[in-house]
Amino acid sequence: MANFEEAYEKAIKDKILPGYALIAGDKNGNILYSGAKGVRSLVEDSAGPFQLDTICAIASMTKIMTSVAALQCVEDGLITLDEDVSSHLPSIGKYGIMTGFDDDKNEVITVPNATPITLRMLLSHTNGHESDWFNPMLMKWRASRGETSFCGPTVEEKSTLPLLYEPGTSFRYGAGSDWAGKLIEKVSGKTLDTFMNERIWTPLGIKDMTFYPKRRADMTDRTARFSTLKEDGSGPATDMGGFDVTFGATDCLGGAGAFASASAFVTFLQAVLRRDEQLLNEASWAELFRPQLDERCKRAFNDYIKSSPLHEQYLGMCLPTNIEKQWSFAGMLVEQGQEGRMNEGTICWGGVPSMTWYIDAKAGICGVAFAQILPPMSPSILKLHEGFQRAMFGKAGA
Template identity: 30%
Template sequence: MAEKLNAILKSYVADGTATKDKLLGAAFVVVSKDGPIYQGSAGRTSLDPASAAFTPSSIAWTASLSKLITTLTLIRLVEQNQISLDEDVRPRVPELAQLPILRGFATAATHPNKEEGEPILEPNTAPITLRHLLVHTAGLGLDIADPDLLRWSQWIGRTARADNSTVEGWSTPFMFAPGEGWYYGTGPDWAGQVLERVTGRRLSEYMNEHILRPLGTGGTGFYIYKLVGEEGKRDDRYVSMTERDGQTGQLQELPVPFPVDPPCESGGAGLYTNGADYGRVLQELLRALAGDEGAVVKEATAEEMFRPQLNDKQREWQRRIVWAFGSGAEIPEGSLVDFGIGGMLNMEDIEGKRKKGSMMWSGFCNGRWWIDPQTGIAGVMFVSLFPYSDPTAVELYDKLERAVYAELIPNWQASK
């Protein structure tokens, strides 16, 4: 079965300089609670045809794949009784408490005493909880991808942006009162700030102590130069980010659009990692769900992460957003979905693929992961490519997952 997955990977990567509708490289890892079932890769790490081979240990910026690791880190904080999921965090993070709610923009008809286009802001009086931040029900958006937040920023002359990795960049109005809907944004970044205010430590310090070091994931961290060296001296594990030209389909290299030395550590998008490390994280969640002794989170906590968290109104918001945004690209549009603590849940079996109750998410660079508790497996595809939801990457992920369920899992189950 490894040969089938290897062949699929190889068929999607560039041969030489011809990169049209191809990827430079990709890794794919499938795990059970007991360890890897499959680890494979194909391609290379940069446009140079002579560059190092892309392997499961190749390291790249992971963007929103950071969110699951940050979520596990905050869950450990909760398990240590330093904070609860449902405590109002506004007293701990005053900057978050000061954010208003954006109710729209003035027109002559609706607000004759205001200037045309002026943002309509009102104070937020609702509690903000860690659960809100991790499940994306706080109402926080992402200014670089949201027309209303961009319009608000322009109106006030704001230059800070979320991808600056600063508190100022994350400080945007709520799109609704916390808890009233579902909106994808900077909640996990603020969750990292909650941890820092509670512990008095950097997010990376706590994450290393409680998640990364116990799992042996030494290729994961917020600072690329600590992992692979300074720019110009980086080792062969470093993967260059590429961008597909919308007209030609060819790839070109793109600088990582994130600070090399971020002012604040972004729990939502700041990590660098590799396929093997990420597979180890997914394995640990399967261990926790199985009640294995020594897992980094408890069985009951892991079960809560996989419990659907949304009410009807929040689900309506979610379903309007996820397929338009691309986060649901690997499941049929209109499928029943919800959100857990750490990722989206599909609430029905997907034919030929994952079972009901599986958790998933993806990142700006087209990496995608899923955890299927019913089947007892999880997988991650690791690539480094923009723009998000690249059709070639989405198609590769679909073929890999279908091969896993058609052949890898039956063979694995038969061998147990």
């Protein structure tokens, strides 16, 4: 048994991780490794084995698929990357730019925003937004309106927030991909679920992806439940009682709302790795992988990750902070390699339930690690995933 497998099995034995699925492959469709262990639920009557076809909420791992779908709309001539999206999304940015909060009046202080928000900004997190649960002042704004973070069933209700900076001038992690998903729906006349099914999943032969798993009878008995560790990341893990990662969304959330199996997701990643012409033309693939941040925004991104332990945990992908990072439409682009783990130019990202994916084009491999456990991006779980990635990197080199 490989060392990384022993580490995962110890985590299961120590009740740190209920279950997991791992798959790595190459651009030719070959599988370098696949394995799954543990249970998909800590509730006895649904504690079936965690398998490669177990359905999981993939949260922010949805973003790369939304970027591919958005570029398909660009290829179709339905939208451009650099036009103002407000004609399609009239509520976006309507509150202006927040400069402070008046505690006496219990209201936000804003100035108007005159800079158009574009699809490029939405996909690169330079659009002025930040997730409300990441920002204390936005949380005060929510509270002043009798609201909670990320509340409501639609993208508009969840993500129509005051901006924090002039669009195009900085980086904050927010709902840009949710807005991009809504934009795709507006210009295509289809739900994001239908669009992706027609343009991405079906061409690749993928069946185990959806935004609406509860509507799929074939997924009901394969869907994993969420569990949680203590706040400090220690065990034992406990069941979360049917936690909803979309917080009641009825809209398709292009930034955080899809569900998939590990097998399905790695099939998609392999198509991205080989730049499958069924999905995008070569120019669009080049755009997907291209670094999108200018020097000012790149510095803001790297400083943002370092700004607090929470930011480093949620966004740092268990990478040293001294490694320079960029953002591509696909995800975080690592400008320097890390010995024994990845080459320079590797793109990676993850999802709230301590899940990760990566594409190392230079090594010709990609991989995915599935779990359904909080706190978000739990360091102890991500360390396990790093061990898996290192093992696959070594295998590819051998």
